[in-house]
Amino acid sequence: MSTPRVLRQSLQRLAQHARCYSKTTTTTTTTAPLRTQPQRLLTAWSTTTQLSASASSARRSLSTSSALQHGHVDPPKPGEELYVTFIDKDNQTHRLAVSEGDNLLDIAQSHDLEMEGACGGSCACSTCHVIVQDQDMYDRMPEPDDDENDMLDLAFGLTETSRLGCQVHMTKELDGLVVKLPSMTRNLQASDFKS
């Protein structure tokens, strides 16, 4: 049997982690053990998820994370790193070194943060909604266009500084950006969906 796609992607991503990510998060984990156990990775999908779980974070007690994530960004060149901090749904912060030009959706997905991009970053849904934490930073970004605003109108927990992650590209002006991923699923009721 050929290597399943998920496994292949996972391996690629792990290799990427191992190659270079300067991932300075509060839940930092080392990537070295992953590199040393490639044989185990190939044995079973469940093994893969276990390992990639430890690669992303150890905070979820029963979780395994997302061997199912995708998103690809190139690691920043030394000396050219820009920093962006994500505050996830559990209020954990993740400070990441990224390259100029990367968009927030790709960055989040390649670091296994829980951000969906249902439409693949084509500005046709609102699943990559982020809330910019600092008004000044928000003002430095090019204004959202009509298409992005149309999608934001449908986003849960919309704020004055909401953006779609797929439309925010990192620039030098945005170095040090902090964004929050909105959390909303827990108290969602059927009645919220009545027309």
Place this chain on the structure above:
Amino acid sequence: MAFVARVKPGALGLRGRWPSQVHAPRRMYSQHPAHHATPEHPLRVAVIGSGPAGFYTTYKLMAKIQGTKVDMYESLPVPFGLVRFGVAPDHPEVKNCQEKFEEVASSPDFNFIGNVSVGTKPDHPDGLTVPLASLFRHYNAIIFAYGAAQDRKLGIPGEDQLKGVYSAREFVGWYNGLPQHANINPDLTQGEEAVVIGQGNVALDVARMLLEDVDVLRKTDIAAHALETLSQSRVKRVHVVGRRGPMQAAFTIKEVRELMKLSNVSFHPVDTSLLPPDLKSLPRAPRRLMEMLAKGTTATSQSPSETSKSWSLDFCLTPKAFSPSSSSPASAQLASTTFKRTTLSPSPFDPNAYALPTAETLTLPSSIAFRSIGYKSTPLPEFSDINVSFDERRGIISNDGYGRVQHEERTRGAEMSHGSFPGLYCAGWVKTGPTGVIASTMENAFATADAIIEDWVSRTPFLNVDRKVHGWEGVKSEVLRSGDEKRVVDWQGWRRIDEAERERGRETGRSREKFTRTEEMLNVLG
């Protein structure tokens, strides 16, 4: 746990058909064995339906409870539900969520069981049907994510008799190649005026399909028969009619903007008395929508006199009757639609205002009409056997808002009591009602998955936790006859159908040319 799913007194012959725990729940559920999914005893879940709700619930569940094994039942040979058969062909970017679903499906813990419906009715001629009772015996949890396959009717004269009155749901299925509606062949050549009744996004999709340049659609995966019919369409004027006003309409701004932007199509101005005078004071989303309606297509300087096609949003009209031309017999061709005008109470600017019909009527000439007033789900035939409660009014499975299915039980005092049904969950439109975009379906499916995870972790009763279950293998050995199995379409089978459709598309310069009959799909598999 007060779970007592007694079988209805009149339902004979059920003993033996339903698994033991339905008859003897106390024995079953009084034990609380450790809920650890181990490689020997993984959490086994049946998901009924392969649309976005089923896939997103599966995705979350498999990511969070390690080793979860999911069997996804789909009555068609092909997956993705409304992503394939509902999303408009000119919205390919919305279908990108399929990439995520394909990743989910590539896990060895995932099993697609296509061409197999769950129920009792033999209404699935090219496929197989397995009873829900069998699923009860072979899984720890069952997730109903089978969507909303019916639509609401208007209940007015002429609706069922006249040629030219269509269901928008069937029309959408038809242009998207849904086998069930491949043969409706709407006649778009009887006249120039069309009426769409309802003002949700499905209504706007229908309007756009009728107005859009066919050459734009030619590049999409729209069904070939639809291209042919649309290219012969004489429709030039589309009325999208609603009972209430712009402040109460269900459509979203993206879909309105798209219609406004169509080239060579203009928009008749809305009745501005229905727009709040002070738009600036509105919340963001309605403000932007009202501003766009007020502006109309002036931005592109297209006026109805300058374009060959046009459309309008006709507010405050409730349908009264469909009529043939006066000389025709009752079963003839639709010629006009009559509405009663309504007033909005307490105020046209109140988002929750309701419509009160007046005595004043309006008749719109219409050679074709679509009813687009909402979809609804139907209960599985076996729900009544096990007292799964179905909310007929809202057309959803009764649930606690998170997705835990409720059962109803008539206690000795003849009062109805409700409680959660161990191991049964619902997601998507069968849970929420037929509304919302992919993002809301996703969040909602995640909420169902979270409920399952929470129950699993807190050792809430599930099905069959006292023994090892085998999922599809168990169901198969119980209900399939020899030779049946080759009619089951697995993920590999779908990939072959997928590739065959893409290949057909390449031949005609399109992204895909769908098969529109299940027989054609199955022929790919030999």
